[in-house]
Amino acid sequence: MKEILLQKASRIKLLITDCDGVLTDGGVYYGENGEAQKRFNIKDGMGVERLRKLAGIDTAIITGEKSPSVVTRAEKLQITELHLFVKDKPQVLKEIIARLALNASEVAYIGDDYNDAEIMKLVGLTASPADALPGIKAQADYVCQAKGGEGCFREFAELIIEAKTDVSIAPAAVRSEVITLSNGRKIGKGEPCYIIAEIGINHNGSLEIAKQLIDEAVAAKADAVKFQKRTPEICVPKDQWEIMRDTPWGRMSYIDYKRKTEFGIAEYAAIDQYCKKVGIDWFVSTWDVPSVDFMEQFNTVIYKLASASLTDFDLIARILQTGRPLMLSSGMSTMKEIDHAIAFVNNFDPAYPLFLAHSTSAYPCKPEELNLKMINTLSEKYSGIPIGYSGHETGLATTVAATAMGATFVERHFTLDRAMWGSDHAASVEPQGLQRLVRDIRDVETAAGDGIKKVYESELAPMKRLRVNISEEYKDKQLAK
Numbered sequence: 001m002k003e004i005l006l007q008k009a010s011r012i013k014l015l016i017t018d019c020d021g022v023l024t025d026g027g028v029y030y031g032e033n034g035e036a037q038k039r040f041n042i043k044d045g046m047g048v049e050r051l052r053k054l055a056g057i058d059t060a061i062i063t064g065e066k067s068p069s070v071v072t073r074a075e076k077l078q079i080t081e082l083h084l085f086v087k088d089k090p091q092v093l094k095e096i097i098a099r100l101a102l103n104a105s106e107v108a109y110i111g112d113d114y115n116d117a118e119i120m121k122l123v124g125l126t127a128s129p130a131d132a133l134p135g136i137k138a139q140a141d142y143v144c145q146a147k148g149g150e151g152c153f154r155e156f157a158e159l160i161i162e163a164k165t166d167v168s169i170a171p172a173a174v175r176s177e178v179i180t181l182s183n184g185r186k187i188g189k190g191e192p193c194y195i196i197a198e199i200g201i202n203h204n205g206s207l208e209i210a211k212q213l214i215d216e217a218v219a220a221k222a223d224a225v226k227f228q229k230r231t232p233e234i235c236v237p238k239d240q241w242e243i244m245r246d247t248p249w250g251r252m253s254y255i256d257y258k259r260k261t262e263f264g265i266a267e268y269a270a271i272d273q274y275c276k277k278v279g280i281d282w283f284v285s286t287w288d289v290p291s292v293d294f295m296e297q298f299n300t301v302i303y304k305l306a307s308a309s310l311t312d313f314d315l316i317a318r319i320l321q322t323g324r325p326l327m328l329s330s331g332m333s334t335m336k337e338i339d340h341a342i343a344f345v346n347n348f349d350p351a352y353p354l355f356l357a358h359s360t361s362a363y364p365c366k367p368e369e370l371n372l373k374m375i376n377t378l379s380e381k382y383s384g385i386p387i388g389y390s391g392h393e394t395g396l397a398t399t400v401a402a403t404a405m406g407a408t409f410v411e412r413h414f415t416l417d418r419a420m421w422g423s424d425h426a427a428s429v430e431p432q433g434l435q436r437l438v439r440d441i442r443d444v445e446t447a448a449g450d451g452i453k454k455v456y457e458s459e460l461a462p463m464k465r466l467r468v469n470i471s472e473e474y475k476d477k478q479l480a481k
Contacts, residue, residue, distance in 0.1 A: 005141060008125045009163030013106040013347075014081075015051060016060040016093070016123075017153055018116055019070055047154030048077045053313045054340050055164040056347045062092050064115060089119040110156055111136055127156040164343045175384030179325055179353045181301040183281065185223070187355065187409055188386040193441050194409035197222040197434060198390075200285075200424050202415045204248065205261040211274055212416060214282075216431040220438050224281035226304060226411065227271070229291040232258040248421050265297070272298050285309075292318045300324070307331030307361045307390075310341050320345065325353035327409075329390050330378075331361030342382060356382060357411065358402075359390040364427040370398055375405045392427045400440045404448070412437065 051057045060081035061074060067084075074082045083092050097104060105124035109116070112132035120126045120139055128140040129152040137143050142159065144152040178188030187194045197217035203210035210227075217225045232255055241255040249260060263271070275282040283300040286292045287309060295303075303319045305312075307329040319326050326345065330338050338356070345352050358374045370393060378387045388409035389402035399410055413428035429437060455463075455474070463470060 005125075005159070006163040008105075008141065009108070009160045011105055012057060012108045012125055012160050012163075013102055014058055014060060014096075014100065015108045015110070015157065015160065016062055016081075016096075017110045018112060019061045019063040019065070044151060044153035045073075045077055047157035048079065050154075050161060051157045052078075054344070055161050056313070056317070056344055057160065057164075060096065062086055062089050062119070064089075089115065090122055093119050093122055108156075108160065110153060111140075125160075127152070164347060175351055175354075177384055177386065179355065179386060181281070181325065182299065183301055185281065185301070189406075189408060191408065192445060193403045193407065194224065194388070195222045195438055195441060196224045196226050196409065196411040197414040198226045198411050198428075199414055200226070200228045201261055202413065202420070202422060202424055202428060203227075203261075203263075204420065204422055205263075207263070207267050207270055209416065210263075210267070210271060213414060214271070214274060214278060214280065216416070216434065217414065218278045218280050220431065220434040222280065222434065222438055224283065224301070225275065225414075226282070227263065227268075227284045228287065228306075229268075229284045229295055230258070230262060230287040231290045232262055234288040234290065265294075268295075268298060286315065286319065289315055289318045292322065296322060302327050302355075305329060307333060307359055311337055313341075313344055316341065316344055317348070320348045320352065325355065327355040327357060327388075329357045329359045331359035331390070338378075342385075355386050355388060355409065357388045357390040357409070358407075360392065363392050363424065364394045365392045367393065367395075367398060372398065372402055372405055375402060375407055379406055394427065396429070396433060396437045396440065399437060400444055403441045404444050410441070 048059045051059060058081065059077070059079050060083070061070065061079060062083045063070065064086055065084065070084065071082070081096065086092050093107070093109075096102075097107060103124075104122055107123040108125040108127070109120055109123045110127045110129075111117075111120055112129050113136065114133060116136060117139060120136070125142075126140045127142040127144060128136045129144050130146060132140070132143070142156060144155045146152050146155050176188070178186050178191060180186050185194070197213070197220070199210060199213045199217075203213065214225050236255055236258050241253060243254045244251055245254055245257050247257050247260070252260070271282060281301050283302045283304060284291075284295055285304040285306045286295060287306065292303070292315070302325045303322065304327045305316065305319065309315055310328060310330065310333050316326070328338075328341055342354070342356070345354055356378055358372075358378055360369050360371065362369060370391070372389070375387055375389060386408040387406065388411070389399065389407040390411040391399045391402065392413065393399070399412060402410055412434070413424050414434055415425045415428035415430060418425050418428055418430055460474065463474060
């Protein structure tokens with residue numbers, strides 16, 4: 001029974017509530033002017049927010065009342081689909097469905113009174129509080145266990161979130177294991193490993209250093225270089241703005257330092273032209289929504305989402321609107337958080353071009369915390385999504401091993417000199433190291449072969465010298481030698 005319930009819940013895109021007795025405890029109070037006042041449950045408010053952030057589902061209110069307190073509460077919870085003093089609930093529902101281009105199966109409704117009966121027949125999933133009228137409880141798909149109406153909305157919201165994150169993750173039927181970028185390059189199973197030289201902020205605010213790093217990445221035969229784009233005023237916490245720091249440009253506030261190292265339109269335009277000239281892909285990790293808006297001026301092949309941003313659903317939503325392939329990094333994350341991020345993408349489009357990188361967010365990372373077997377775990381769990389590796393270790397062998405274990409792309413921080421000033425240089429690979437890394441990964445790919453046992457021409461001479469009994473099929477070949 002729960003399986004059917006979760007299947008229904010996995011399709012929901014809008015949750016509508018009658019509000020009274022659902023988003024409130026049903027208590028009525030009267031102010032000085034005689035307006036009805038209600039006491040709202042904080043758990044339900046959290047349910048509205050969690051639905052929006054974790055499952056991308058909005059909430060609507062259709063109520064027969066006209067209470068100022070409901071209006072105030074809706075504003076606080078950012079519920080814009082608000083319908084008060086409604087006499088014909090089914091008609092309002094039909095109008096909402098038509099306007100938002102929804103199917104009835106994509107709408108859920110929570111009701112508790114006889115005037116909710118008709119509207120509950122028209123939607124895909126229904127619920128009621130524990131103290132709803134008997135006829136309404138009998139009609140509901142799910143009866144909340146919370147006492148009265150208190151916390152009912154939150155309880156039902158969590159059921160939908162569970163369905164969205166556990167039922168609709170990575171539908172293999174619609175995703176290809178290979179993603180083709182806008183320039184024709186392919187990334188995925190059976191394709192050469194896509195090797196990313198992560199320049200990040202290792203350019204230290206210098207376009208000249210950035211170009212030198214691009215040149216070294218080309219010399220090493222990497223497939224792409226990657227930068228990071230931030231809006232300092234958004235990404236730097238306000239309480240850290242005025243903290244003073246010693247920098248190569250002298251002592252300055254932290255916010256000024258972050259502004260100093262951030263590239264703008266002139267630098268990125270130059271990088272775009274330079275990468276096209278030398279023939280290497282380039283893209284960025286965007287850390288905030290305005291940075292995505294900024295980067296849309298350029299035709300980059302991918303958007304990368306840093307591990308720190310895996311739970312930033314506003315940022316993910318903005319990237320999805322661009323339609324460009326999205327590469328998620330999973331450092332500092334639980335499996336549940338990864339589930340939520342992938343479910344959020346699936347809810348936008350089950351076939352959205354998505355990559356997932358295993359990562360551990362320690363700089364530099366100790367070998368015992370790399371946990372490379374997670375590459376296999378992620379591959380098995382998220383069928384159809386190319387799995388890669390974003391490493392922050394100091395050596396090269398473990399990144400090569402990640403490729404041997406199935407990583408379809410790898411990313412390593414890259415610098416001209418690990419002794420340079422800056423936070424990421426110590427966990428970065430230098431030019432000669434990047435050359436060895438690319439060479440070793442290509443050697444491993446070549447050595448992997450096709451898995452079909454064969455006797456190579458180079459083995460025939462040793463066979464003649466060393467084998468006691470030579471099979472008939474090889475005797476003629478031996479004589480020909």
